[in-house]
Amino acid sequence: FWFDFHSPWCYLASTRIGAIAARHGAIVRWRPLQLARLIDAIDGRRVLDGNPAFVRWYKQDLQDWAALYGVR
Helix, strand or coil: CEECCCCHHHHHHHCCHHHHHHHCCCCCCCEECCHHHHHHHCCCCCHHHCCHHHHHHHHHHHHHHHHHHCCC
16 A cells, blocks of 8 residues: 555545455555655646645545545
């Protein structure tokens, strides 16, 4: 499981990955990465640098998923 300590999406996934792996008889190998470096390496876009409407949607979407999973 590749994760970035700074990514709220990785945090959400980390709350579920153990149960998913257990259901499939898999072992989770935790692998940290620096997502910002990866984004730079592939000339990607940083989410919060998007237009204001996209940033509002992004933040609301994150809150909606967190509420669905029962994560604060």
